[in-house]
Amino acid sequence: MNILISSVGRRVKLVEAFRSELQKVNGKVIAVDCDSTAPALHFADVYEVVPRIDDLRYIDYLKKVCKKYKITGILSLIDPELSLLANYVEEFEKEGIYVIVSDKQIVETCFDKYSTSQILGSHGLPCIPTYINIEEVICDLTVGKLEFPLIIKPRKGSASIGINKVYTMEELLIYKNETEELVIQPFVNGQEYGVDCYIDIFSRKPVNMFMKKKIMMRAGETDKSISVRDNDLKQLIERLVYVLNPLGPIDIDCFLTKGGFVISEINPRFGGGYLHAHLQGQNFVKNIINNLSGVTNQLQNNEYEEDLIMVKYEDVKLIKNVLPQASEVSL
Amino acid sequence: MNILISSVGRRVKLVEAFRSELQKVNGKVIAVDCDSTAPALHFADVYEVVPRIDDLRYIDYLKKVCKKYKITGILSLIDPELSLLANYVEEFEKEGIYVIVSDKQIVETCFDKYSTSQILGSHGLPCIPTYINIEEVICDLTVGKLEFPLIIKPRKGSASIGINKVYTMEELLIYKNETEELVIQPFVNGQEYGVDCYIDIFSRKPVNMFMKKKIMMRAGETDKSISVRDNDLKQLIERLVYVLNPLGPIDIDCFLTKGGFVISEINPRFGGGYLHAHLQGQNFVKNIINNLSGVTNQLQNNEYEEDLIMVKYEDVKLIKNVLPQASEVSL
Numbered sequence: 001m002n003i004l005i006s007s008v009g010r011r012v013k014l015v016e017a018f019r020s021e022l023q024k025v026n027g028k029v030i031a032v033d034c035d036s037t038a039p040a041l042h043f044a045d046v047y048e049v050v051p052r053i054d055d056l057r058y059i060d061y062l063k064k065v066c067k068k069y070k071i072t073g074i075l076s077l078i079d080p081e082l083s084l085l086a087n088y089v090e091e092f093e094k095e096g097i098y099v100i101v102s103d104k105q106i107v108e109t110c111f112d113k114y115s116t117s118q119i120l121g122s123h124g125l126p127c128i129p130t131y132i133n134i135e136e137v138i139c140d141l142t143v144g145k146l147e148f149p150l151i152i153k154p155r156k157g158s159a160s161i162g163i164n165k166v167y168t169m170e171e172l173l174i175y176k177n178e179t180e181e182l183v184i185q186p187f188v189n190g191q192e193y194g195v196d197c198y199i200d201i202f203s204r205k206p207v208n209m210f211m212k213k214k215i216m217m218r219a220g221e222t223d224k225s226i227s228v229r230d231n232d233l234k235q236l237i238e239r240l241v242y243v244l245n246p247l248g249p250i251d252i253d254c255f256l257t258k259g260g261f262v263i264s265e266i267n268p269r270f271g272g273g274y275l276h277a278h279l280q281g282q283n284f285v286k287n288i289i290n291n292l293s294g295v296t297n298q299l300q301n302n303e304y305e306e307d308l309i310m311v312k313y314e315d316v317k318l319i320k321n322v323l324p325q326a327s328e329v330s331l
Numbered sequence: 332m333n334i335l336i337s338s339v340g341r342r343v344k345l346v347e348a349f350r351s352e353l354q355k356v357n358g359k360v361i362a363v364d365c366d367s368t369a370p371a372l373h374f375a376d377v378y379e380v381v382p383r384i385d386d387l388r389y390i391d392y393l394k395k396v397c398k399k400y401k402i403t404g405i406l407s408l409i410d411p412e413l414s415l416l417a418n419y420v421e422e423f424e425k426e427g428i429y430v431i432v433s434d435k436q437i438v439e440t441c442f443d444k445y446s447t448s449q450i451l452g453s454h455g456l457p458c459i460p461t462y463i464n465i466e467e468v469i470c471d472l473t474v475g476k477l478e479f480p481l482i483i484k485p486r487k488g489s490a491s492i493g494i495n496k497v498y499t500m501e502e503l504l505i506y507k508n509e510t511e512e513l514v515i516q517p518f519v520n521g522q523e524y525g526v527d528c529y530i531d532i533f534s535r536k537p538v539n540m541f542m543k544k545k546i547m548m549r550a551g552e553t554d555k556s557i558s559v560r561d562n563d564l565k566q567l568i569e570r571l572v573y574v575l576n577p578l579g580p581i582d583i584d585c586f587l588t589k590g591g592f593v594i595s596e597i598n599p600r601f602g603g604g605y606l607h608a609h610l611q612g613q614n615f616v617k618n619i620i621n622n623l624s625g626v627t628n629q630l631q632n633n634e635y636e637e638d639l640i641m642v643k644y645e646d647v648k649l650i651k652n653v654l655p656q657a658s659e660v661s662l
Contacts, residue, residue, distance in 0.1 A: 010643075010644045010645060013646060279647065309649070311369075312341075313341045313370035314644070315645070315646040316610065317641070319639070319642060
């Protein structure tokens with residue numbers, strides 16, 4: 001069995017985890033990215049440089065790569081590509097290739113912070129109040145339903161890019177004419193948690209649920225985290241999964257506030273902090289291989305040690321003779 | 332021979348390089364940091380958790396650690412500690428411990444962006460015009476000696492924290508009353524280069540000079556770089572070293588502008604991108620061991636291949652049973 005991972009970027013350790021698990025079943029991991037210097041490309045069994053995901057030829061390239069390497073399953077590591085791939089699930093399936101992605105509607109809801117809060121709110125799930133209308137914000141500030149500081153961020157952003165904290169009405173009004181692609185939220189003062197889940201593709205049940213406190217962030221990613229088990233959080237995530245019905249690996253961010261846990265973000269893919277779960281034996285990679293082999297995964301919840309700290313650090317690699325960019329070659 | 336590296340933080344690969352070189356001479360690397368979860372601690376032969384460098388007990392702790400592990404040489408990886416250690420060079424030397432740090436005056440000049448530009452300018456070395464007086468900025472804008480956009484940043488900052496780009500006089504005037512700890516510079520539009528040098532402690536000559544173009548930055552650090560050789564840049568750095576007279580590892584940032592290379596920053600320590608030089612055989616770690624053994628290093632300039640790309644990526648480690656914080660123990 002060969003698996004293709006697209007938009008691999010810097011996620012070397014995840015690609016290595018796939019490589020190591022696939023070796024056990026005589027399979028290979030094929031990595032693709034539009035940038036020939038993406039570090040993770042150079043740790044796969046094979047790599048190909050493809051066009052950017054917004055290039056019209058992208059899906060055709062992907063199909064050709066799948067054919068060339070007899071791919072059984074595809075998964076992507078970045079949000080914008082989830083939406084794209086969700087459109088082509090059936091087309092790929094016709095060729096015997098399974099795309100590990102949640103339904104298009106789920107993927108698009110999760111990518112949009114406003115839609116996320118709307119769907120959570122409509123199902124009574126605790127979430128951060130999220131505004132797209134500045135008049136509503138002003139109104140709620142006036143009646144005391146909302147307080148400064150506020151957080152303004154892109155509706156569809158990631159990696160903590162473009163996040164601004166706003167302390168006064170004057171500062172808020174600067175955004176008056178540019179709120180279309182922004183959301184406004186109260187600043188939440190609470191311990192942040194991350195939960196990595198694997199939703200079995202056949203049973204649609206969360207067979208793994210790994211909970212961690214985030215103890216240090218860096219460039220929008222969790223730099224240090226500590227494993228925890230919390231029954232309230234577990235129940236909240238189970239309710240969320242029941243409502244959302246996603247599949248495969250999924251990563252959920254939460255805050256613990258005075259009023260309990262609130263959900264702040266959902267990423268229906270491998271989260272940047274997944275490796276903590278993996279190092280503690282929550283092997284989603286093996287789950288994927290099982291599912292692609294037609295095997296249903298059994299419940300593995302909470303079978304991990306608490307209070308283990310995961311730290312991230314930088315490693316380096318020298319690369320030469322990179323493959324040319326996709327625009328210069330034809331497959 | 333045992334070497335102590337302080338404030339090791341995330342610099343796992345550098346600690347590993349020391350460990351590997353010291354093994355060859357039956358030596359050990361002892362790492363210290365105030366944070367018991369600093370990743371690099373957990374890759375040294377031995378680690379100790381020490382107070383913060385601004386704690387009055389810090390130097391005493393360091394001395395005790397040196398005694399405990401029979402340390403021959405100390406070096407630090409962060410700027411604020413260089414100044415501190417430079418004050419205690421003689422005290423450590425009395426106990427037979429060599430502190431690898433440039434003279435106090437050099438260290439303080441380099442840590443202060445305004446002083447850096449003053450010393451470079453006074454020796455006719457090309458640098459970025461740097462202001463601490465907003466009236467002077469306005470004056471030079473008026474007479475056309477300076478143009479928007481401008482960059483405003485902390486005089487003594489690092490890791491790209493607190494850097495703001497300013498496009499208009501209105502925005503500039505916001506900083507009118509808070510310029511004391513800030514510098515104002517024109518925005519330089521040019522390819523950025525980094526140079527890693529090793530200045531031999533005995534000959535005071537740059538025995539290594541590794542030049543690289545920075546091709547991608549992330550959180551203030553070079554994420555991807557490509558090795559180059561450039562004679563103009565080499566000559567500029569030689570003039571700089573002659574003027575400054577630093578010692579040990581040193582890292583210099585430059586921009587290539589229409590008018591040639593200009594120096595933007597000098598770090599008299601191992602730079603964050605040093606590993607590129609190391610991977611291409613410019614082994615400053617071995618140089619340090621030679622120097623600490625009383626051996627003078629020979630010139631090794633320019634003996635490396637061009638166009639090799641170094642990429643950084645994240646690795647992870649699970650840690651448990653960390654040593655308690657220094658405040659809780661006595662050595």
